[in-house]
Amino acid sequence: MTRSAPARDLETRTADTLATLATPAVDVWVATASAGGAPHLVPVSLAWVDERVVIAVEASSVTARNLAASRVARLAVGPTRDVLMIDSVLEKAVGVADAEELATAYVGQADWDPRRSEGYVFLVLRPVRVQAWREANEMAGRTLMRDGAWLVARHDGGETR
């Protein structure tokens, strides 16, 4: 095994995480499950809008149907050795033609426009827990958000925790 870089601190991981989520054309792995316990997993583009992960999928897709029923998704962003894991809950599902502000934000970050296709919905996912790590030495201290609250003090007008 190659020698790992030093473990990043909470502030650095949080800053890296927010930068990753704001990256143009970044993708997210979306894991959901059916009521019967069948796992599903797909890669899709994401937009990071008002501290929410926004994805666009077909309303008839397994992902949309699973989320409508269970309201929960586990998300992963980044390669397997620089990973960001997000446990999230569905806040809102809305047809892409009925959400102009959201569509503008989504298209501004993603590299495609779901309004050009039929039957797509935006799923707005609210992070509940966020973890980030690179190698084994970063497993400790990997939690950046717990119960929907960032653990680091934020300087963007948000509450200091």
Add this chain to the structure above:
Amino acid sequence: MTRSAPARDLETRTADTLATLATPAVDVWVATASAGGAPHLVPVSLAWVDERVVIAVEASSVTARNLAASRVARLAVGPTRDVLMIDSVLEKAVGVADAEELATAYVGQADWDPRRSEGYVFLVLRPVRVQAWREANEMAGRTLMRDGAWLVARHDGGETR
């Protein structure tokens, strides 16, 4: 959106897929679900042994427990825009100390040895469906294996289908 490369044919995708699965230190996203429908997702190292995906996880982990109960996992290998999706079933779970041949094969491909840690099991996952695509123009023709059978003729002594 950048212009896509031409779509690969079935033979090329299958060869690329087998090469990816045999890559040293390659990782896999493992999506499972609880009986209650809670999705789980983790990145782990894989070994490709006798046409099976072999992973090593703690016996007490969510992934091991979900698989013991449901027997199914959906796997993803590769970046989101050169992806390999594998629907799989659990064929066998065995303590890492009790599977010398499997351990030798696993350590030969992965970049760590789970026998140096306590409480790990090998989970041997049999692919049932394999799909591979890069960009949107490869969504057609993405299925490489169906019902456990590769769609392309193989020249390794396997049955020609």
